[in-house]
Amino acid sequence: MILDLHAHSIKSDDGRAKVQNYCQWIRTRKIPIDGFVLTEHRQFDFESDYSALAAEYDIVILKGSEVETEYGHVLVFGVNESFTQAFDMTSIRLPLKDVIETADRAGGIAVPCHPGRPRVGMAAHIGTYGIPAGVRIVETFNGGSRENEDAIAQQMAREQGYRGIGGSDAHIVSHIGRCATRFNTAIHTERELVAALKSGEFEAITFKEQAA
Amino acid sequence: MTKQDTEHNIEEADIQAARGQFMNLVYDEKTFSFTAEQFAEFSRACGETAPRYTDPAHPEFQAPPTFPTSLHPDKRMPDGYPRFNGLGMDAGKAVAPIRPIRAGETITARTHVHDIYSKSGRSGRMVFSLIRMELFDQQETLLATADTSIVIREKPAS
Numbered sequence: 406m407i408l409d410l411h412a413h414s415i416k417s418d419d420g421r422a423k424v425q426n427y428c429q430w431i432r433t434r435k436i437p438i439d440g441f442v443l444t445e446h447r448q449f450d451f452e453s454d455y456s457a458l459a460a461e462y463d464i465v466i467l468k469g470s471e472v473e474t475e476y477g478h479v480l481v482f483g484v485n486e487s488f489t490q491a492f493d494m495t496s497i498r499l500p501l502k503d504v505i506e507t508a509d510r511a512g513g514i515a516v517p518c519h520p521g522r523p524r525v526g527m528a529a530h531i532g533t534y535g536i537p538a539g540v541r542i543v544e545t546f547n548g549g550s551r552e553n554e555d556a557i558a559q560q561m562a563r564e565q566g567y568r569g570i571g572g573s574d575a576h577i578v579s580h581i582g583r584c585a586t587r588f589n590t591a592i593h594t595e596r597e598l599v600a601a602l603k604s605g606e607f608e609a610i611t612f613k614e615q616a617a
Numbered sequence: 618m619t620k621q622d623t624e625h626n627i628e629e630a631d632i633q634a635a636r637g638q639f640m641n642l643v644y645d646e647k648t649f650s651f652t653a654e655q656f657a658e659f660s661r662a663c664g665e666t667a668p669r670y671t672d673p674a675h676p677e678f679q680a681p682p683t684f685p686t687s688l689h690p691d692k693r694m695p696d697g698y699p700r701f702n703g704l705g706m707d708a709g710k711a712v713a714p715i716r717p718i719r720a721g722e723t724i725t726a727r728t729h730v731h732d733i734y735s736k737s738g739r740s741g742r743m744v745f746s747l748i749r750m751e752l753f754d755q756q757e758t759l760l761a762t763a764d765t766s767i768v769i770r771e772k773p774a775s
Binding site: 418446447473477495497498523524 | 629734735736737738739740741742745766
């Protein structure tokens with residue numbers, strides 16, 4: 406099963422894509438993914454229910470968050486109220502250590518994204534803060550990466566023993582599915598996604614060359 | 618001095634203070650009235666072809682949905698609004714059309730700061746001010762909202 410683990414809809418302030426349009430694009434363009442995770446910026450979207458869209462297009466649509474820490478941006482999967490109540494989700498300076506630990510306690514998992522990106526990637530801050538404790542997975546393929554940003558992420562993953570995921574970081578319709586993550590198991594809920602990530606049985610994949 | 622102080626010249630506390638002081642308070646009110654030809658001219662300039670926007674004789678003639686983006690308050694920002702240090706840019710506009718805006722109506726536009734927030738990106742930290750103009754008819758019915766986002770890209774602290 407292939408899921409794009411990093412996408413933004415119009416619920417994010419810089420997102421320009423409606424979720425339905427992602428679904429239509431995936432089906433009409435035969436994008437080879439089975440679903441995607443909406444990781445809206447600095448929030449968790451409790452209110453939206455995409456189950457009807459998921460059924461109509463036979464696409465798995467899950468929800469997570471992308472929060473901002475002193476180490477840059479971090480995806481959180483398995484977000485629930487206990488997680489969102491622990492933080493001011495709008496803050497751009499959340500402590501990564503707290504995000505990781507709180508996500509774990511809430512039954513979720515935190516994953517630094519685009520870690521090779523200047524300013525908002527983990528690699529840019531290791532010189533200042535050191536290697537953070539508790540990181541197990543980083544995003545090694547990001548659809549919005551430029552130049553060597555993914556290569557930096559992959560090198561970091563190799564050196565630190567991190568597993569890698571892929572996500573498009575789509576903000577517009579045509580970018581959905583540019584990168585994704587292949588799992589060995591079927592995933593239909595956030596809980597199943599977290600379990601699959603914690604199992605380590607997955608690999609990051611990219612379709613950027615096909616999309617170019 | 619905290620670590621954050623050494624990295625940023627805009628304090629998060631100042632953003633929070635601005636939120637408390639300025640958000641959701643109407644700081645500008647003005648009235649407009651438009652002719653049918655103004656709507657039609659705007660529509661044609663935008664490449665609009667639907668007769669309800671381009672033909673004043675059409676029974677459903679009205680302002681095109683994006684028309685409110687052409688309206689501006691007299692005051693750009695509230696009195697005393699903080700001058701965040703950085704490079705200012707227009708970060709986009711969004712319109713929510715709710716009811717038709719008709720030619721000849723007196724429209725009251727009230728403007729407030731709807732949100733102030735920061736985010737970080739490749740180019741550094743950015744502070745956004747979302748300015749919302751609400752348009753009402755003479756019965757105080759909300760016709761549309763027009764949002765303008767202004768972003769200040771922070772200059773890194775030296």
